[in-house]
Amino acid sequence: MTAFASTQRKIIHVDMDCFYAAVEMRDQPELSNVPLAVGGMRSGRGVLTTCNYLARQYGIRSAMPTHKALQLCPKLVLVPPRMAAYQEASKQVQAIFHGYADAIEPLSLDEAYLDVSNSEACHGSATLIAEQIRRDIVNKTGLTASAGVAPIKFLAKIASDMNKPNGLFVIKPEQVSEFIETLALEKISGVGKVSIEKLHHQGLYTGGDIRRAERDKLKQLFGKFGDMLWMRCQGVDDREVSNDRKRKSVAVERTFAQDEGNPAVLIERLLALLPELKRRSENHLKQAKMNKLGVKVKFADFQQTTKEQQCQHIDESTLLELFEEALARGKGKAVRLIGLHIGLAHEQQNQSPQLALPFEP
Numbered sequence: 001m002t003a004f005a006s007t008q009r010k011i012i013h014v015d016m017d018c019f020y021a022a023v024e025m026r027d028q029p030e031l032s033n034v035p036l037a038v039g040g041m042r043s044g045r046g047v048l049t050t051c052n053y054l055a056r057q058y059g060i061r062s063a064m065p066t067h068k069a070l071q072l073c074p075k076l077v078l079v080p081p082r083m084a085a086y087q088e089a090s091k092q093v094q095a096i097f098h099g100y101a102d103a104i105e106p107l108s109l110d111e112a113y114l115d116v117s118n119s120e121a122c123h124g125s126a127t128l129i130a131e132q133i134r135r136d137i138v139n140k141t142g143l144t145a146s147a148g149v150a151p152i153k154f155l156a157k158i159a160s161d162m163n164k165p166n167g168l169f170v171i172k173p174e175q176v177s178e179f180i181e182t183l184a185l186e187k188i189s190g191v192g193k194v195s196i197e198k199l200h201h202q203g204l205y206t207g208g209d210i211r212r213a214e215r216d217k218l219k220q221l222f223g224k225f226g227d228m229l230w231m232r233c234q235g236v237d238d239r240e241v242s243n244d245r246k247r248k249s250v251a252v253e254r255t256f257a258q259d260e261g262n263p264a265v266l267i268e269r270l271l272a273l274l275p276e277l278k279r280r281s282e283n284h285l286k287q288a289k290m291n292k293l294g295v296k297v298k299f300a301d302f303q304q305t306t307k308e309q310q311c312q313h314i315d316e317s318t319l320l321e322l323f324e325e326a327l328a329r330g331k332g333k334a335v336r337l338i339g340l341h342i343g344l345a346h347e348q349q350n351q352s353p354q355l356a357l358p359f360e361p
Contacts, residue, residue, distance in 0.1 A: 008173055010126035011241060012101075012114040013148045013156035014133060016093065017165035019110035021052040023089050024079050026142045036077045040066030045336070046255040049081055053165060065302070086110075089141055096136045100129050103241040111160075113153060115241035127170050134168065151176065152237035158187050176235045180207035188232065190225070198222070207233040246288065246346045250281045251296075253339025259300040261334035263327065270295070270323055270338055271316070277340045278314060284344055292343025293318055297326040300334040314342065 016022065020038040025031050035058060039049035048069055050062045058073040069076055090109040097104050103115035114133075122128035130147040137145045144166040148159025151173045162169035171179050183206055186196050202221065204210055210218070210233040218226035231237070252273050260266055281290070293315065294308025307326040311318055319340065327335070 008151050009115060009117045010119075011150055011153055011156040012116055012126060012130045012133070013150075013153075013160040014093075014097070014112055014114065014130070015146050015148075015157075015160045015164070016110035016137075017144045017146060018050055018052050019089075019143070020050045020081060020086055021055075022143050023082070023085055025052060027085065028079075031077060031079070034077050035060070035073050035075060036079065037066075037069060038079055038081050040069065040078050041255075041257065042066075042070075042078055043257060045257055051076075089143065092141050093137055093143075093145070096133060096140065099136075100133060101241075104243055105241045106243075113156065113241045127168070130168055130170075134166075152235065153239050153241070154189060154232055154237045155179065157189060158183070161187075180211065180233055180235060183207035183233075185210065185229075188229070191229075195222070195225070247284055247344055249292075249341050249343050250277070250284055251339055251341035252276045252280060253296060253337060255298075255337045256335070259334035259336050261332070266327070266335055266338065267320065267323065270319065270340070273338070273340050274314070274316065274319075277342070281314070281342055288344040288346045290314070290342050291345040292341075293322070294341050294343070295319060295322045295326050296337070296339035296341065297323070297330065297335055298337035299330045300336050302336075303330075303333075304337075305329045308341075308343070311342075 021036050024036065024038060033054070035052065035055035037048045037051040037055055037060065040046040046066050048060070048062060048064050048066060051060050051069075055069075055073060055076060058076075060069045060072055060076065066078070086109055094104070094106065094112070097112060097114055100119055100121050101114040101116045102118075105113040107113070116126050116129050119129060122132055126149045130149050134145050134147055137143060146160050146164045146167050148156045148162065148169050148171070150156040150159050150171040155171050155176065159169040159171050185191050185199055185205060185207065188207075191199070198221070199205070202213075204213060210230055213230065215227065215230045218230050220226075222229070254269065254273060256269070260269070290312055291310060292308055293311035294306055296304065296306045298304040305326050307322040309318070309322065323338075
């Protein structure tokens, strides 16, 4: 079966290699040859933001609890995040992108989509542009990046992970169908642990399996996500590279040095997060309206819960009510992390649908 026709474009997805850790190794060369992680605490509290490739050889990964990482690698070096340094490096990388593409869609500080369909750089070759961008990043920042080139967005993102670190992978238009045929579904953005189990239960393991599945059955089993997944596996992804991505939420959270079970202390720590939430929200609320207020609680056994409701301003009494309800779900368990967040609504929502499921804990 051949893929459906889709508007042919030249999309590059650039993903910096272990970005935060790479900045630390660049600025502190003595850390270059040791297993390194950013974030967490030596006491074992918290979670890792990222880690270098040497640490990954021990099975360590981003978002891993620190205590587990230290069990895997007792000699793991932990450094605190330096957001100012990462933001500055990101600005340098973004400036490089603007030399090659007009349509740039940043996903975070360390990755972005570029549409170079109309670029005249490197004789219009997306492959050569990606290679030159990676060279420029090394020369101007001392950091490395991996890149993927494809005619559609979701494949460009997958491609950038194929030859990490410091690599390039290209999927030509005529290779799309063959590539999708053997593509493991867990490599597709939005397919998480819960959804992959459901897909496997239905005997679906690869893009080819989805391609040959009944579209209506997938819609029945997975709703809108199932239909979108079927379309992707036909090689259809008409989402444009957009520089108009809008933030949907603002959050702040803290992990405690020790688990805390005293409700009075927990309330005090919750309220202590309010000034930071308001500070982070200030600029975003100039461009969007607040539509939701919520709290997050992670208990000592790592189970977590979120409680939120519609709200147009940051209200202390509402937060306390939500927090009380969230704590009740723990049935007396001690708490290791609390967080606050607001939801943002923009007047004109012109975003392409995302290939994603509801939040999977």
